[in-house]
Amino acid sequence: MKAPIRVAVTGAAGQIGYAMIFRLASGEVFGPDQPVILHLIELPQALSALDGVHMELDDCAFPTLAGVVKQSSDDLEAGFADCNWVLCVGSVPRKAGMERGDLVRINGPIFTNTGKAIQAAASKDVRVLVVGNPCNTNCLITMANAPDIPRDRFFAMTRLDQNRAASQLAQKAGEPVSSVKNVAIWGNHSATQYPDFYHATINGKSANDVITDTDWLQKDFIETVQKRGAAVISARGASSAASAANAALDTVKSVIRPTAEGDCCSVAVCSDGSYGIDEGLIFGYPISSDGSKWEILKGWDNNEFAQEKIQATLQELRDERDAVKDLL
Numbered sequence: 001m002k003a004p005i006r007v008a009v010t011g012a013a014g015q016i017g018y019a020m021i022f023r024l025a026s027g028e029v030f031g032p033d034q035p036v037i038l039h040l041i042e043l044p045q046a047l048s049a050l051d052g053v054h055m056e057l058d059d060c061a062f063p064t065l066a067g068v069v070k071q072s073s074d075d076l077e078a079g080f081a082d083c084n085w086v087l088c089v090g091s092v093p094r095k096a097g098m099e100r101g102d103l104v105r106i107n108g109p110i111f112t113n114t115g116k117a118i119q120a121a122a123s124k125d126v127r128v129l130v131v132g133n134p135c136n137t138n139c140l141i142t143m144a145n146a147p148d149i150p151r152d153r154f155f156a157m158t159r160l161d162q163n164r165a166a167s168q169l170a171q172k173a174g175e176p177v178s179s180v181k182n183v184a185i186w187g188n189h190s191a192t193q194y195p196d197f198y199h200a201t202i203n204g205k206s207a208n209d210v211i212t213d214t215d216w217l218q219k220d221f222i223e224t225v226q227k228r229g230a231a232v233i234s235a236r237g238a239s240s241a242a243s244a245a246n247a248a249l250d251t252v253k254s255v256i257r258p259t260a261e262g263d264c265c266s267v268a269v270c271s272d273g274s275y276g277i278d279e280g281l282i283f284g285y286p287i288s289s290d291g292s293k294w295e296i297l298k299g300w301d302n303n304e305f306a307q308e309k310i311q312a313t314l315q316e317l318r319d320e321r322d323a324v325k326d327l328l
């Protein structure tokens with residue numbers, strides 16, 4: 001067994017937290033030889049529910065769970081102390097009729113203290129994944145409040161959109177989802193995101209050639225992925241949880257494990273100016289990892305249709321950035 005790593009989850013007693021923590025403890029993400037100490041962080045009023053989650057963790061008797069630290073969000077530095085990963089879930093989900101961006105002034109302020117506490121207390125190698133919405137801009141706020149931490153350590157979650165897009169393409173093509181690769185989500189985790197079917201492949205062939213219904217690709221496919229979160233809220237009465245937790249774990253795995261040839265991982269990262277995006281924005285890109293370092297995949301040719309979509313989502317992220325200027 002290796003030395004334990006520490007993984008913090010904020011909002012640990014919430015829907016996504018509950019769907020995520022047991023899988024983090026089980027060895028699925030970091031490996032069967034990698035003990036994990038979970039730091040579970042919650043609002044003071046949710047600490048009693050968190051005690052119940054802790055009991056259930058004990059009752060799983062996971063060999064890879066090396067400890068549990070429960071912490072009130074009143075003292076985030078204690079919560080993030082020496083953590084190697086911080087998964088920022090704790091925040092308010094949207095309700096039916098809202099866009100995710102409507103949450104920016106509600107949830108945004110949470111992430112100033114989050115950034116400051118991560119910088120003050122987390123391990124030097126910390127990596128941060130923001131799930132709480134609007135996740136790109138909340139990640140921007142976190143990063144801005146932790147200026148000493150290298151920018152390549154900050155991620156916001158567009159993996160759920162990637163997984164949704166892969167499923168839609170597979171179903172339309174009548175092929176297994178495992179045949180779909182290289183699905184990029186450009187921009188914001190919002191209704192302006194651009195799920196890229198031009199570079200996606202199905203059994204190694206361009207999805208755009210396999211699915212000949214261009215109208216479906218350009219309209220129905222894109223809209224289904226853009227509005228899938230709202231569709232889940234409308235059907236379930238609550239926002240996606242199991243699929244969101246799954247996507248968060250997929251993101252971590254994709255960063256710490258090498259990316260397969262011909263594939264990519266979609267995640268929002270700090271723009272280095274690639275593809276004409278403002279430097280410093282947290283923008284969804286296709287990336288690949290060698291298991292320790294990751295990079296934005298460069299040189300993809302985006303046609304006029306794609307460029308227009310990318311500009312729209314870029315503009316929305318600029319507007320969100322302007323709306324939280326005081327928090328940056």
Ligand code: NAD
Pocket residue numbers: 010011012013014015016017041042043046073089090091092093094107110130131132133135157158160161189239240241244
């Ligand atoms: P939830 O309400 O079930 O759980 C959130 C938990 O966070 C609650 O237990 C609450 O007590 C806690 N919390 C609130 N503020 C906190 C703070 N400041 N510090 C610590 N904990 C805090 O919500 P959920 O369904 O788990 O969703 C959480 C967030 O994830 C929402 O913002 C939701 O919109 C977002 N989300 C993002 C994606 C994505 O793809 N990026 C997908 C699904 C949900």
Ligand code: LMR
Pocket residue numbers: 093094100133160228229230232239240244
């Ligand atoms: C999702 O995509 O399911 C989440 O971001 C929740 C939401 O508000 O749509």
